[in-house]
Each structure stands twice: as C-alpha cells, then as structure tokens.
Amino acid sequence: MEQSDExxxxxxxxxxxxxxxxxxxxxxxxxxxxxQRRLARDPALAEDLCQETFLRAWxxxxxxxRRGSFAGWLAALARNVFLRHxxxxxxxxxxxxxxxxxxxxxxxxxxxVATTPELLDLERLLGAVSEDEQILLVLxxxxxxxxxxxxxxxxxxxxxxxxxxxxxxxxxxxxFGIGSAAADANAG
Amino acid sequence: xxxxDTTSTDPLDEVLAQAFAxxxxxxxxxxxxxxxxxxxxxEQRLRMLVTxxxxxxxxxLAPLLLGPVIAPVLADLTGALxxxxxxxxxxxxxxxxxxxxxxxxxxxxxxxxxx
Numbered sequence: 100m101e102q103s104d105e106x107x108x109x110x111x112x113x114x115x116x117x118x119x120x121x122x123x124x125x126x127x128x129x130x131x132x133x134x135q136r137r138l139a140r141d142p143a144l145a146e147d148l149c150q151e152t153f154l155r156a157w158x159x160x161x162x163x164x165r166r167g168s169f170a171g172w173l174a175a176l177a178r179n180v181f182l183r184h185x186x187x188x189x190x191x192x193x194x195x196x197x198x199x200x201x202x203x204x205x206x207x208x209x210x211x212v213a214t215t216p217e218l219l220d221l222e223r224l225l226g227a228v229s230e231d232e233q234i235l236l237v238l239x240x241x242x243x244x245x246x247x248x249x250x251x252x253x254x255x256x257x258x259x260x261x262x263x264x265x266x267x268x269x270x271x272x273x274x275f276g277i278g279s280a281a282a283d284a285n286a287g
Numbered sequence: 288x289x290x291x292d293t294t295s296t297d298p299l300d301e302v303l304a305q306a307f308a309x310x311x312x313x314x315x316x317x318x319x320x321x322x323x324x325x326x327x328x329x330e331q332r333l334r335m336l337v338t339x340x341x342x343x344x345x346x347x348l349a350p351l352l353l354g355p356v357i358a359p360v361l362a363d364l365t366g367a368l369x370x371x372x373x374x375x376x377x378x379x380x381x382x383x384x385x386x387x388x389x390x391x392x393x394x395x396x397x398x399x400x401x402x
Contacts, residue, residue, distance in 0.1 A: 117327060124323050129314040133307075136314075146319055153323040154330065221310045224303065240307040268299055277299045 104169035112161050120160070124153050127170065130241050131177050137225075137233050138181040148184060152177040171248040174238055178252060227274035232267035239264055337394045344391075348384045 102110075102122070110119035131152050135145035156176055163172050225233045238249045246264065250257045271277070 115331075117324070117331065120327065121320075121324055124320050128316065128320050128323070129311040132314045132316065132319065133310060146316075149319060150323050150326060154326050157327045157330070221306045224306050236303070237307075240303050241311060268303075271303070272299050275302075277302055 105165055108160060108163055108165075108169060111157075120157060123156075123169070127173055128153070130170065131173060133241050134174060134177050134234070134237050135181060137230075137237050138178065139184075144184075148177070148180050151184075152180045155180060167248055167251070168244070170242045171244050171252065174242050174244065175252045224271055224275070227271045228267040232263060232270075235260060235264050236267055341387075341391050341394060344387045348380075348387055351380055352384045 102119075104123060104126070107119045107123050110116045111123070128149065132145060132149045135148040135152070136142060139145045139148055152173070156173060159176070163169065225236065228236070234253070235249060238244045238252065239246075244252070246260045247257045249255075249264075250260045253260070255263075
C-alpha cells in the first residue's frame, strides 16, 4: 500500500531517512516543476528552482506541522523559492544597471512562455487566462489544493481565489467553446 | 491529498484535469530527481562534517579556554588542593579559540537555510 505523504515526512524527519524523502521527491517533482515553469517561464530556470525547492524542503521538513497538506506546504515553499530568486535577480540588476522596481526580469517577461511540445495542450488552455490565474489553476488542478489552501499560499482571501478560479475557467470555456454542465443539461 | 471537487460533471473540469494529468506525466524527470537527491545527500555529508569538526574543536579547545577560569575557583573552594600553577594559554591559542567560536555559526549557516 502506498504510504501517505505525512507518514513519509515523519519517517524522513525522525529517522533522517533519505529514502522516504526520495519517495516524496519522485511523487511531487512533476507538480513542483510545473508550478516553477508557470512562475519562472523558463524551463531551465524552472528546473533549478525545482531542485532548490526540494533542497529547502529537506532542510525545513521538521517545520511541516501537518495543519495543511504536504502538497500545499511544498507549493508554498516553491513559491517562496521563486520570489526569493526574483528579489535576488532584481537586486543584482538594480546594482548593475541602477534601474528601479518597475523593471520586469527578461525571464518573466510576456511572450517568453515555454512552449515545449509536451505542454502544448496545457499551454493552449492556460494561454487564455492571465499569469496569476494560471498559477491558481496549477495549484488547484495539479497540486489538488482547495481554495482555502491556495488563498493561504498566495496571501489572498478564499472567496477571492474562488471567484478568480471561476473567472479563469469561464475565460477558457468561452475561448475554446467548451460547454458548461448546466448548458449541456439544458441542451440535452 | 486532493481537495478539488473531483465529482464535477462540468466538461471543462474534465478537459483541464486531463490536460494537467498529461503534462504531469510528461514532466516526470528521473534526471532531475537524481539531481535533487544527490544534492540532499551531499548536503547531509557536509552537515555531518561540520558537526564533527565543530564538536571536535569545542572538545579540544574549551578546556584551554575555561581552564584558567575554573582552576582558581576550584582552588579557592578546596583550599588544600595542591593544584599546579595555572598556565595561561599563549596568544595564538586564544586566537585560535576565538576564530573557532566566530567561525562555528558561519559554518552552520552554510548548511542551514534561513528561509
């Protein structure tokens, strides 16, 4: 039987068991990489940030308090790793160029989206919504997080997240002409 | 783990769920996982090395530093103890101890992340 994330964390922390952590890494690596790709919008950088996320997870594993899901804790950590990278990049650029906060790093600029063939389907779907909405959909669908958990991660209110996700889905629905359950029921 | 409503009959939910599932399958990367695990093991070895180093230094150098403080107190307390004269450590020993104490937190900071 597959061990739960929580049991594996307990094993990894209590016994300093790298094998338990290895199972966690294998289980969550695609989700974390997907989130970092949406955040960083650069496949190579996303891999580095994904690696950094798991290294920090290993260091901070004992601080996971089981109040929420491990997937949520990891997603929050991944976002922190990205934001930290962004701050560091901005600081370096400001020091080098002397430009202010308004500068958008090239690797997060519009149009630099990684359109690798394996992501084309998802890319097309997510292309219909804003960057912020993309992150919410990734956290909701790929990480399986609830609106409350997502709200905690992005520092927003649960109701706001719910309506943002709804709005994003409506955009996709309209863009690709996908019917709603209610519409289908009426049609049938 | 999943807190999302998986019983939804909305066709869009189905489309999104399938697209995400396909992407997650494609993003599975054994090479990346190996890189992560190598990093974890390397860090664990480094942490162990630092712990051994710092503990060893502390065990060797602490008596040198604390000796001159403890010895007179013990001598006063027991009075009759015929302790040898307290040897004041040489300047370079004190310097080495000071450097070790200053470096210890820095060495730990190398492997301890403040995030």
